[in-house]
Amino acid sequence: MHAANPLRQPRRRFGHGLKALLLVSVAGLATLADAAENWPQWRGPSGDSVSTETNLPLTWSESEHVVWKCPLPEWGTSTPAIWGDAIFVTTQQEEKLLLLRIDAHRGEVVWTREVGSGTFVRTGGRKQTKFHELHNMASPSPVTDGELVVAHFGNGDLAVYDFAGKQLWKRNLQADYGAYTIWWGHANSPVLVGDLLISVCMQDSLADLQATPSPSYLVAHDKRTGREVWKQPRMTDAKSEECDSYTTPLLHHGPHGDELIVMGGNQIDAYDPANGAQRWLLAGIPGGRTITGPTIAPNLLGRGVVFTTQGMRGPLLAIRLGQQGALSGTTDVLWQDRQGTPDTCCPVVWDDLLFTVSDNGVAVCYDAATGKRHWQQRLGGDFKASPLAAAGRIYFVAKDGLTTVVAAKSQYEKLAANQLDDETLASPAVSAGRIYLRGRKHLYCVGDR
Numbered sequence: 001m002h003a004a005n006p007l008r009q010p011r012r013r014f015g016h017g018l019k020a021l022l023l024v025s026v027a028g029l030a031t032l033a034d035a036a037e038n039w040p041q042w043r044g045p046s047g048d049s050v051s052t053e054t055n056l057p058l059t060w061s062e063s064e065h066v067v068w069k070c071p072l073p074e075w076g077t078s079t080p081a082i083w084g085d086a087i088f089v090t091t092q093q094e095e096k097l098l099l100l101r102i103d104a105h106r107g108e109v110v111w112t113r114e115v116g117s118g119t120f121v122r123t124g125g126r127k128q129t130k131f132h133e134l135h136n137m138a139s140p141s142p143v144t145d146g147e148l149v150v151a152h153f154g155n156g157d158l159a160v161y162d163f164a165g166k167q168l169w170k171r172n173l174q175a176d177y178g179a180y181t182i183w184w185g186h187a188n189s190p191v192l193v194g195d196l197l198i199s200v201c202m203q204d205s206l207a208d209l210q211a212t213p214s215p216s217y218l219v220a221h222d223k224r225t226g227r228e229v230w231k232q233p234r235m236t237d238a239k240s241e242e243c244d245s246y247t248t249p250l251l252h253h254g255p256h257g258d259e260l261i262v263m264g265g266n267q268i269d270a271y272d273p274a275n276g277a278q279r280w281l282l283a284g285i286p287g288g289r290t291i292t293g294p295t296i297a298p299n300l301l302g303r304g305v306v307f308t309t310q311g312m313r314g315p316l317l318a319i320r321l322g323q324q325g326a327l328s329g330t331t332d333v334l335w336q337d338r339q340g341t342p343d344t345c346c347p348v349v350w351d352d353l354l355f356t357v358s359d360n361g362v363a364v365c366y367d368a369a370t371g372k373r374h375w376q377q378r379l380g381g382d383f384k385a386s387p388l389a390a391a392g393r394i395y396f397v398a399k400d401g402l403t404t405v406v407a408a409k410s411q412y413e414k415l416a417a418n419q420l421d422d423e424t425l426a427s428p429a430v431s432a433g434r435i436y437l438r439g440r441k442h443l444y445c446v447g448d449r
Contacts, residue, residue, distance in 0.1 A: 036432035039082040042141035042189045047250045048295050049348045051390035051430040059416045060446040067449055068107030069442040076138025080438055082431040083146045086163055090151050092138040095119055099151040107445055111165040118155035131185035139187035150197055154186040169226035181206055181214040182244045189248040193273040197223040202245035202264040218276055232276030236265035247293035255303055255322050263308045264290040282327040287314030292342050297349045297368050307347045316341045335371030346386040350408040355394050357383050374410040384425040397424050420444060
């Protein structure tokens with residue numbers, strides 16, 4: 001008989017312990033993965049720029065808490081869509097319209113697909129779209145459901161890919177429904193509702209220039225095949241540039257079922273996503289072309305409140321939800337504020353507080369139910385990105401790459417000021433404890449390594 005090896009038993013015990021430790025670690029990672037938040041579309045899971053994650057970074061710079069920064073083919077202003085380890089970004093490189101998949105762990109491009117091509121102009125008459133200098137055809141944000149990813153561009157291209165980069169279908173909305181006549185370049189992002197991919201187009205009708213007006217509409221396609229399921233005209237009483245809207249539909253789970261809330265053309269209304277039927281309408285809110293989209297406080301005052309800003313820095317309105325048919329500006333508008341409202345940046349709600357930032361950098365905190373101003377603070381700089389609410393904080397991202405973080409409280413409290421060396425017009429995205437900031441040249445991932 002051989003003498004027992006004194007190392008065997010301890011080694012065997014160590015092996016069992018290591019196995020148990022690995023199992024615990026894997027289970028812990030699985031729990032973290034389950035808790036990690038996907039950011040499947042512009043402004044996140046609920047379309048309101050609110051994240052449920054609690055471990056987001058507070059401070060960062062080019063040398064601190066930047067996990068990686070991924071060079072992007074220039075350029076675009078769309079927000080990334082994130083599902084698990086897949087980040088999808090659209091961009092325009094000269095005339096090429098591109099969809100990229102980026103690995104969330106390594107910050108490297110996994111694949112690139114050329115969806116289409118297009119040339120934009122800066123000048124022209126009302127019958128020719130003039131892209132504003134601050135954006136191009138890569139302004140609409142991609143959207144994903146974890147299996148498919150949708151890319152849409154300002155030339156009308158609408159295409160669906162699987163996560164491996166295979167194109168499943170493609171069509172062009174201008175070819176299908178007529179040339180875009182929006183003044184400053186089509187920029188509306190699509191949304192996914194169940195099996196439907198829903199797009200919106202709100203544009204100058206040119207009714208004073210031609211016998212047949214240019215259409216504004218909502219249209220739904222089967223997300224797997226591209227087949228048109230329904231199309232709903234959305235012609236309003238607006239004229240000329242007042243018809244134009246660059247907003248994205250907002251899904252609301254209301255007492256009468258799901259509804260898509262749409263702002264623009266001097267009105268706000270809601271549609272049944274299943275068939276496109278109009279649910280309710282608040283008309284008669286003129287203010288010019290509309291960039292800033294609506295935000296919902298779903299539980300405020302029982303059935304919820306939607307906040308929206310009339311175009312061209314018009315009044316900020318708080319509108320009671322839960323009604324059907326024609327709404328009244330007298331009885332259904334709870335409050336309005338006319339001073340220092342945003343032209344581009346959407347409002348954001350945290351608890352019972354509403355936060356806004358004007359394009360010239362004045363942030364305001366309101367009581368969401370009454371419209372009372374709790375505080376007003378000049379942050380400085382120019383703003384185009386919509387603020388992010390998370391972990392009791394509001395993140396305000398300025399065009400020059402500076403993110404000011406304040407406490408989501410009724411008293412102003414500045415928590416941090418974080419500078420990156422890039423131009424940031426896109427709204428931020430959040431996933432797995434990290435904030436993703438899309439600059440003109442790079443996509444930044446900020447957080448703990």
